Amino acid sequence: MQAGQRAGRPPRKPRRALHGVVLLDKPLGLSSNDALQKVKWLFRAEKAGHTGTLDPLATGLLPLCFGAATKFSQVSLDADKRYTARVKLGVVTTTGDAEGEVVSTRTVTPEMTTPDSIAAACAAFSGEIDQVPPMHSALKHEGRALYEYAREGIEIERAPRRVTIHGIDILGCQDDVLEIDVRCSKGTYIRTLAQDIGEHLGCGAHLIGLRRTGSGGVTLDGAVTLDALLAMDESDRDTLLQPADVLLSDWPDVLLGEQDATRFLTGLRRRTKLPDAPQVRVYGPHPAAPADAARRVLLGSAHIQGGELIPTRLLSPAEVQGMVLMHSASQPADLVAAP
Structure with missing residues (x-):
């Protein structure tokens, strides 16, 4: 018996190198960090982080990042937010x-x-x-x-x-309780x-009540409650893990060819005819896809300035491979980089 393992207890399952995002509908009374730790334990994730504090008295959207997705948690932290608030007058x-x-x-x-x-x-x-x-x-x-x-x-x-x-949209006012929908920085x-x-x-x-309904391009659509996660087995939970680029969904996207993608992952700037943009998500060809297919994988984030695609946040080759294994490829890019 290994040191520290008690008789009669099954061995503790090892942590897993997961990559992706879980959109949690945080319950009332739980801190953001407590929610993160519970979900991290349920998924047996090696590395996890949340995307900004939501008060214990607030409920709603709390994106939780695992593995490579933690590189983009600041994106959600900096994003505009949306709340439904209940205000007691008087x-x-x-x-x-x-x-x-x-x-x-x-x-x-x-x-x-x-x-x-x-x-x-x-x-x-x-x-x-x-x-x-x-x-x-x-x-x-x-x-x-x-x-x-x-x-x-x-x-x-x-x-x-x-x-x-x-x-600020006014949703109603009854019994001196005002309900509003707020979109804010x-x-x-x-x-x-x-x-x-x-x-x-x-x-x-x-x-008297606060519910976060949006963060950047992410909403409560597809969010899961902690109770629902607790009721699932591990394989069902894994199906809820969304690709890291869900946090970048409201950014323009750029698709690179194989050679440019390889160079981009080393941190090299690439020439482009695309207009300047403060932030874009960058994709390369899916390694398992046929040469004429449009399937793609996330490589990282960048900005475009003066005809150059300049890396901002890069995934490692191991992280790219890990995300390929965990997630199906996303749809073809809307914005394709010029050769």
């Missing part, structure tokens, strides 16, 4: 959400909740705005998270941060937005 809390203590309550008059009043309040916080980060946040000050100071009753001065609210605090809308209406507010 009640202000210490944290801006339902976890905090009630600071004040105010009467919500009928005039405050007319469609015109709500539309005006939402419009006031659309476009580029400055937000002061809440004290109950994970932002660091002198090496400590702001929420640690807040728990000690210490208020730290915070500089406003510029964020962009691309749009990374770094936007929906709690702060809820508070600001409440103050604009004159009654105050706090966030």
Whole structure:
């Protein structure tokens, strides 16, 4: 018996070198890291990472990256986000959400909740705005998270941060609960937005529900709950693993020929007649495909400047091969690089 293995217990299954993305519908009450560790354990993955923190009180889309896909996790972290938020009008809390203590309550008059009043309040916080980060946040000050100071009753001065609210759609307002659909840039605090809308209406507010529905080009379509993953066997779980390029799905794509693909993987720039682009996903021919087939495999990411395709993030040959073995080839490229 190996050291550390208890009698009567089956041997622990080894970790696997998985490559891809699982779109998790994170449950309420679980931190992003706890969700990641549970899913990593279920898949027996060697390497995994998430794509940005989703608060325990929030649910919804949390892309989890395995293996080679972790190289593109920053893409999802930097991407625009979409949320459905439920805002309780007339009640202000210490944290801006339902976890905090009630600071004040105010009467919500009928005039405050007319469609015109709500539309005006939402419009006031659309476009580029400055937000002061809440004290109950994970932002660091002198090496400590702001929420640690807040728990000690210490208020730290915070500089406003510029964020962009691309749009706020009003889904309804009933029993002093406003429901909105928010499309925003990374770094936007929906709690702060809820508070600001409440103050604009004159009654105050706090966030009582938040669900992330989109991140970049990825949505909840195809997302799986933790309970569903727990109920599956390993082979069924593996079918949910999506290729790494799902995180890059809203970028233009470039398909290289065999020789250019080989050189690109070494980090060499390639000449192209394509127009400048800040970010593109780059593909090469599938090694198992016939010469006249259009099947392709992801090689990495790049940008195009001055007639050159310049590598940004590259997969290793071993990672490319691993993804070939795990995933079927994607559809033909829409944007083909000139020879």
